[in-house]
Amino acid sequence: MLLDRHNYHLFTPLLYQVATSLLNPSDIAYPFRAVFRRSRNVRFRQAAVTGVDLKRRVVRTHDGGDVPYDTLVLATGSENDYFANEELAAHTLGMKTLSEAMRLRNHVLACLEIAARAASDEERREWLTFVIAGGGPTGVEYAGALAELLRMVLGRDYPELRPEQARIVVVEGLDRLLGAFHQRLGAYAARALRDRGVEVRTSTLVEKATDEAVVVSRGEEIRTRTVVWSAGVRPADPLSHHEVRRSRRRRLEVDERLRLTGHADVFVIGDAASVSGNGGELPMLSPPAMQEGRYVARAIVRRLGADPDPKPFRYLDKGTMATIGRRAAVADVHGFKLAGTIGWLAWLLVHIYYLIGFRNRAVVLASWGWDYLRRDRPIRLILRSEADRVAASVEPEPREDSADG
Ligand SMILES: Cc1cc2nc3c(=O)[nH]c(=O)nc-3n(C[C@H](O)[C@H](O)[C@H](O)COP(=O)(O)OP(=O)(O)OC[C@H]3O[C@@H](n4cnc5c(N)ncnc54)[C@H](O)[C@@H]3O)c2cc1C
Numbered sequence: 001m002l003l004d005r006h007n008y009h010l011f012t013p014l015l016y017q018v019a020t021s022l023l024n025p026s027d028i029a030y031p032f033r034a035v036f037r038r039s040r041n042v043r044f045r046q047a048a049v050t051g052v053d054l055k056r057r058v059v060r061t062h063d064g065g066d067v068p069y070d071t072l073v074l075a076t077g078s079e080n081d082y083f084a085n086e087e088l089a090a091h092t093l094g095m096k097t098l099s100e101a102m103r104l105r106n107h108v109l110a111c112l113e114i115a116a117r118a119a120s121d122e123e124r125r126e127w128l129t130f131v132i133a134g135g136g137p138t139g140v141e142y143a144g145a146l147a148e149l150l151r152m153v154l155g156r157d158y159p160e161l162r163p164e165q166a167r168i169v170v171v172e173g174l175d176r177l178l179g180a181f182h183q184r185l186g187a188y189a190a191r192a193l194r195d196r197g198v199e200v201r202t203s204t205l206v207e208k209a210t211d212e213a214v215v216v217s218r219g220e221e222i223r224t225r226t227v228v229w230s231a232g233v234r235p236a237d238p239l240s241h242h243e244v245r246r247s248r249r250r251r252l253e254v255d256e257r258l259r260l261t262g263h264a265d266v267f268v269i270g271d272a273a274s275v276s277g278n279g280g281e282l283p284m285l286s287p288p289a290m291q292e293g294r295y296v297a298r299a300i301v302r303r304l305g306a307d308p309d310p311k312p313f314r315y316l317d318k319g320t321m322a323t324i325g326r327r328a329a330v331a332d333v334h335g336f337k338l339a340g341t342i343g344w345l346a347w348l349l350v351h352i353y354y355l356i357g358f359r360n361r362a363v364v365l366a367s368w369g370w371d372y373l374r375r376d377r378p379i380r381l382i383l384r385s386e387a388d389r390v391a392a393s394v395e396p397e398p399r400e401d402s403a404d405g
Pocket residue numbers: 003004005006008009010012013014015016047048049050075076077078095096097137138236238269270271272284285286287289321
């Protein structure tokens with residue numbers, strides 16, 4: 001039985017393209033029930049896991065249902081981490097879920113509408129200033145895509161506004177962007193963003209945010225209506241009420257066969273798990289999560305056949321990539337450092353390959369082609385959905401909306 005709070009699988013690497021009006025939500029998500037249509041032994045239930053009774057071997061869900069298990073695999077991923085700062089949680093916009101990406105898209109498009117009718121230059125500047133907290137892959141990709149969106153539409157679709165009136169600032173605490181990549185690739189990303197008119201502030205922290213401003217290191221205030229939070233994630237932990245071992249980053253510690261320490265019938269994989277490899281804890285990225293998932297599936301099948309446990313898990317590092325915009329991306333693959341057009345082509349191929357479903361691949365390719373050739377972002381509807389009680393009963397509010405969970 002597969003339990004998930006959403007009824008779809010989400011391809012997070014393209015979430016920023018939904019937030020910047022390049023793709024529709026349905027292009028990067030796929031219903032679980034369709035994924036497992038032909039898997040007769042899989043059952044799906046939409047429910048949020050609220051806890052686990054490790055002694056009785058029962059998973060608890062938000063709707064009061066108990067799901068007993070013989071073997072449990074925890075793969076709950078991660079959520080925004082605001083470092084217990086309520087103010088940052090309340091006044092910044094995350095980009096971790098599809099609803100957050102849609103909220104961000106609506107917010108930015110609404111800012112443009114308000115800027116177009118602003119009474120003064122000062123007011124217009126505030127609505128057209130976008131601050132992005134965090135210069136990792138998510139922050140860099142979003143900043144590049146937002147710069148392209150604004151360059152395409154301001155002036156052309158908004159005759160009241162000029163592209164040079166917009167200001168995008170990326171604020172990064174480390175002394176360079178893309179800290180997990182080779183230094184040369186981080187420097188390339190900073191150059192590529194600056195070429196697109198983005199201000200890059202390294203060694204700078206976001207200290208405070210309100211609805212009208214953000215305060216960064218040394219007390220500098222930037223007037224803005226938009227602060228995007230991509231500065232921290234923490235594991236989503238359904239065992240938060242249990243005294244189990246966790247790493248420094250609060251990920252659940254597992255043994256070399258990915259079993260929760262002291263619980264042979266519970267596996268933990270992906271962002272939620274602290275797995276050793278490559279001389280440290282494996283990063284919160286898709287390749288470790290997918291390899292761990294395959295490993296655990298095989299281990300369970302062996303158990304069912306009463307075969308001995310598989311060899312300990314070994315991670316095969318296939319590299320990392322991030323894109324800044326058209327013909328600009330960085331990729332660190334098997335020791336090869338790719339940047340520019342070649343990195344961008346590699347990025348396009350890999351992302352199309354890993355999307356689920358032929359329809360999604362075809363639609364995403366067509367949208368990219370349209371964007372590239374026509375320099376047009378037509379998906380610019382401001383959509384606000386009213387809360388629906390029936391939908392809310394199967395999909396409760398995610399925990400990541402609050403600072404302390
Ligand atoms: C914007 C963004 C861009 C990214 N880009 C890249 C990239 O380019 N390359 C890369 O390698 N990685 C990228 N990542 C990281 C990558 O998405 C994660 O490392 C990977 O998805 C982790 O897989 P997972 O299975 O552990 O968690 P997830 O893929 O997050 O899946 C967790 C699932 O658990 C569900 N869930 C969580 N809590 C509960 C609960 N209590 N009850 C029920 N269901 C629950 C969620 O709905 C979700 O479906 C990106 C992440 C984000 C947010």
